[in-house]
Amino acid sequence: MNRYSLNQATTKHWPLEDVVAASAKANLDWIGLWREPVQEYGVEKAARLVAESGLRVSSLCRGGFFTAATADERAAAIADNRRALEEAAALGTDTLVLVSGGLPEGSRDLEGARAMVRDGLAELAPYAGELGVRLAIEPLHPMFCSDRCVVSSLGGALDIAEQFPASQVGVVVDAYHVWWDADVLRQIARAGSRICSYQVCDWIVPLPSDVLLGRGMMGDGSIDLRALRTACEDAGYTGPIEVEIFNAELWAQPGQEVFDTALARYREHVA
Amino acid sequence: MNRYSLNQATTKHWPLEDVVAASAKANLDWIGLWREPVQEYGVEKAARLVAESGLRVSSLCRGGFFTAATADERAAAIADNRRALEEAAALGTDTLVLVSGGLPEGSRDLEGARAMVRDGLAELAPYAGELGVRLAIEPLHPMFCSDRCVVSSLGGALDIAEQFPASQVGVVVDAYHVWWDADVLRQIARAGSRICSYQVCDWIVPLPSDVLLGRGMMGDGSIDLRALRTACEDAGYTGPIEVEIFNAELWAQPGQEVFDTALARYREHVA
Numbered sequence: 069m070n071r072y073s074l075n076q077a078t079t080k081h082w083p084l085e086d087v088v089a090a091s092a093k094a095n096l097d098w099i100g101l102w103r104e105p106v107q108e109y110g111v112e113k114a115a116r117l118v119a120e121s122g123l124r125v126s127s128l129c130r131g132g133f134f135t136a137a138t139a140d141e142r143a144a145a146i147a148d149n150r151r152a153l154e155e156a157a158a159l160g161t162d163t164l165v166l167v168s169g170g171l172p173e174g175s176r177d178l179e180g181a182r183a184m185v186r187d188g189l190a191e192l193a194p195y196a197g198e199l200g201v202r203l204a205i206e207p208l209h210p211m212f213c214s215d216r217c218v219v220s221s222l223g224g225a226l227d228i229a230e231q232f233p234a235s236q237v238g239v240v241v242d243a244y245h246v247w248w249d250a251d252v253l254r255q256i257a258r259a260g261s262r263i264c265s266y267q268v269c270d271w272i273v274p275l276p277s278d279v280l281l282g283r284g285m286m287g288d289g290s291i292d293l294r295a296l297r298t299a300c301e302d303a304g305y306t307g308p309i310e311v312e313i314f315n316a317e318l319w320a321q322p323g324q325e326v327f328d329t330a331l332a333r334y335r336e337h338v339a
Numbered sequence: 340m341n342r343y344s345l346n347q348a349t350t351k352h353w354p355l356e357d358v359v360a361a362s363a364k365a366n367l368d369w370i371g372l373w374r375e376p377v378q379e380y381g382v383e384k385a386a387r388l389v390a391e392s393g394l395r396v397s398s399l400c401r402g403g404f405f406t407a408a409t410a411d412e413r414a415a416a417i418a419d420n421r422r423a424l425e426e427a428a429a430l431g432t433d434t435l436v437l438v439s440g441g442l443p444e445g446s447r448d449l450e451g452a453r454a455m456v457r458d459g460l461a462e463l464a465p466y467a468g469e470l471g472v473r474l475a476i477e478p479l480h481p482m483f484c485s486d487r488c489v490v491s492s493l494g495g496a497l498d499i500a501e502q503f504p505a506s507q508v509g510v511v512v513d514a515y516h517v518w519w520d521a522d523v524l525r526q527i528a529r530a531g532s533r534i535c536s537y538q539v540c541d542w543i544v545p546l547p548s549d550v551l552l553g554r555g556m557m558g559d560g561s562i563d564l565r566a567l568r569t570a571c572e573d574a575g576y577t578g579p580i581e582v583e584i585f586n587a588e589l590w591a592q593p594g595q596e597v598f599d600t601a602l603a604r605y606r607e608h609v610a
Contacts, residue, residue, distance in 0.1 A: 176563040182521065211482040213519035214561040215544050224521040248484035250453065250495040273486050277548040290485040292447040 072334055073126040074327060075100030075267070075312040082323030084109050085117065090327045092121040098308040100126045101159060103152060115159045125161035126308035127204070127240075127265050128152065134188030135169035135181045135218060142184060145169075146191050149203075153192065157199040163264045164196070165204050165240055170215040181218040186228050193236040204264035205229055206240035209248075211279060222246050222255040229262050238264040241300055242312070244271060244283055247291040256299040263305040268293050268338050269313040276316070283313045286333040293338045309338060343605055344397040345598060346371030346538070346583040353594030355380050356388065361598050363392040369579040371397045372430060374423060386430050396432035397579035398475070398511075398536050399423065405459030406440035406452045406489060413455060416440075417462050420474075424463065428470040434535045435467070436475050436511055441486040452489040457499050464507040475535035476500055477511035480519075482550055493517050493526040500533055509535035512571055513583070515542060515554055518562040527570040534576040539564050539609050540584040547587070554584045557604040564609045580609060 076087050076099065084105055091099045099118060106114045106128070118125055131152035136142045149164075156164045168185045175181065189203055196203050207225040208217035219225050225239045239262050246252050248271075256263070270289030275282045286293055297309065311330045318326050347358050347370065355376055362370045370389060377385045377399070389396055402423035407413045420435075427435045439456040446452065460474055467474050478496040479488035490496050496510045510533050517523050519542075527534070541560030546553045557564055568580065582601045589597050 171561050176561055178519070178521070178563075209482065210480060210519040211546065211550075214542055218519075219521075220519045221521065227521065248449070248481040248491045250449070250490075250492065250498065271485055274548075275482065275546070275550055277545075279482075279546055279550075290442050290447055292449075 070095065070097045071307070071309045072096055072331065072339075073098030073100050073308040073310045074330060075102070075129065075310045076105060077102050077129065078311055078313045078318065078330060079323040079326050080319045084114060086323055087327070088117055088121050088123065090324060091123055094327075094331060097124060098126040099123045100129065100310045100312065101161075102129050103155065106155065106159070111155050111158050118159065125159045126310055127163040127165050128156040128159055128161050129165040130167050130206075131164050131203070132166035133169040135172055135184045137172040137175070142188065146188060149188070149192050150195060153196055153199050153201050156201045162201055163204050163238075164201050165206050165265065167206060167208060168217045168219045170213065170218060178213075178218055182224075182228065185219060186231060189228065189232060189237055193232045197233065197236045202236060202238045202264050204238045204240045206242055207245055209245040221249055222252060222259065226255060226259055226262065234262050238262040240265045240267060241296065242267040243291050243293055243296050244269050247271060247296065252296070253299050256296070256303050260303050263300055263303060265307070265310055266297060266300045266305060267310045267312045268334070269311065281314045281316050283315050285313060285315075285318070285329060286311070287337040297338055309334070341366065341368045342578070342580045343367055343602065343610075344369030344371045344579040344581045345601060346373070346400065346581045347376060348373050348400065349582055349584045349589065349601060350594040350597050351590045355385060357594055358598070359388055359392050359394065361595060362394055365598075365602060368395060369397040370394045371400065371581045371583065372432075373400050374426065377426065377430070382426050382429050389430065396430045397581055398434035398436050399427040399430055399432050400436040401438050401477075402435050402474070403437035404440040406443055406455045408443040408446070413459065417459060420459070420463050421466060424467055424470050424472050427472045433472055434475050434509075435472050436477050436536065438477060438479060439488045439490045441484065441489060449489055453495075453499070456490060457502060460499065460503060460508055464503045468504065468507045473507060473509045473535050475509045475511045477513055478516055480516045492520055493523060493530065497526060497530055497533065505533050509533040511536045511538060512567065513538040514562050514564055514567050515540050518542060518567065523567070524570050527567070527574050531574050534571055534574060536578070536581055537568060537571045537576060538581045538583045539605070540582065552585050552587050554586050556584060556586075556589070556600060557582070558608040568609055580605070
């Protein structure tokens with residue numbers, strides 16, 4: 069199977085039907101989906117659209133956000149993650165990508181926040197197993213540690229994931245978030261069968277004023293995407309490779325243009 | 340001795356004589372200096388000013404920038420670092436803080452860049468030993484990995500430092516750069532006598548458009564500065580604690596105001 073998968077967030081303003089049609093026309097096998105636009109379109113309807121186009125869903129983004137100051141908020145997050153798991157199952161993907169959540173308001177307790185992530189996974193993991201969907205912890209770049217994700221390295225993600233069966237909890241290797249880590253190749257080898265997804269884009273500077281939208285097109289930045297891909301393969305991961313780029317300039321371009329560029333750059337810099 | 344030390348970069352536009360006078364008047368024992376303003380004032384003259392004020396220099400910032408595409412550029416960096424070591428010795432400090440350098444232009448080879456850092460240290464370490472000044476590798480936050488410092492974690496800094504005698508090469512624990520790391524307490528313990536400096540400020544979001552200037556005043560952000568201070572003490576470090584904040588809003592305030600706030604916040608959140 070062709071491993072390439074365009075995550076629909078890369079062409080954020082392109083309708084789901086268009087990105088599905090473009091993926092099918094390009095003879096791709098995979099597509100990466102995002103919860104909000106899928107909910108808007110209808111989960112069952114999206115599942116049919118994708119299946120009828122001959123595609124499979126590489127992952128659903130995203131669940132998580134387990135860290136909160138109150139038990140009520142944490143329970144609400146668990147409930148939402150249950151729905152996310154059900155949506156993933158309905159879409160036929162085995163991977164729900166998780167952004168774990170930052171420090172609760174006013175807190176400086178990273179260990180406590182990481183314990184909330186572990187506790188959330190403990191509540192969800194059996195249900196994930198029943199549905200055949202893996203909870204995929206995505207370590208986020210340390211610049212997101214306080215406000216989005218207290219899991220800041222692949223090693224830290226594995227420290228949590230390894231407390232659960234590999235069939236229920238895994239990790240995402242997103243090049244943008246882990247490329248800087250001197251320990252990353254060793255941690256990818258350690259991850260082995262827990263790798264649920266390899267995601268690519270590029271690290272470019274200067275960062276924009278909203279650092280969430282700082283991702284570059286493959287080849288425009290500093291990441292040796294091929295070396296990380298090879299490391300994932302050596303660890304046993306041969307599944308889909310998702311292109312996931314949040315970038316306001318790309319979002320302003322026509323979807324088909326971004327689609328074509330991403331596929332060409334993938335062939336040049338990743339495959 | 341009072342461990343507090345204001346790094347003069349925190350009050351960037353305040354003349355050296357004023358920050359020295361304020362530190363002496365506040366009965367401090369230490370001050371942290373920056374190469375460029377010291378060179379402008381005159382190194383010997385600055386050394387006399389500080390000594391006559393009853394202060395000692397906690398560290399000189401900064402050398403480094405070992406990574407470059409050509410051998411000529413790398414040799415120029417070594418020559419400049421020799422001068423920086425001589426300046427540190429003239430100022431009577433035992434610590435030269437190093438920012439190692441990012442990826443050479445167009446390179447994606449992190450391992451190669453880290454080898455350049457190690458090679459640069461190998462050339463300088465004996466001379467540092469002769470002068471009684473330690474080369475202090477400062478791991479920078481991973482968001483600076485491509486353009487400023489390929490050493491992105493305390494563990495990575497120690498992997499390099501440990502190849503040299505502890506009397507010649509050590510590390511800086513700057514809370515801003517390492518606070519997110521799930522492994523940081525273990526790495527501080529590992530660092531032991533290699534800790535040359537503990538630096539404090541705070542992590543605040545959103546990051547400004549120039550992320551170099553994103554540091555917050557102690558207490559305004561997410562870092563448990565007291566926990567990191569205690570970890571450094573447990574590892575054996577009882578030397579000066581430097582406040583180092585790069586922040587355009589603070590730089591626009593009167594120096595004495597920033598001086599007073601920093602000292603009060605240190606007492607509240609660090610000491």
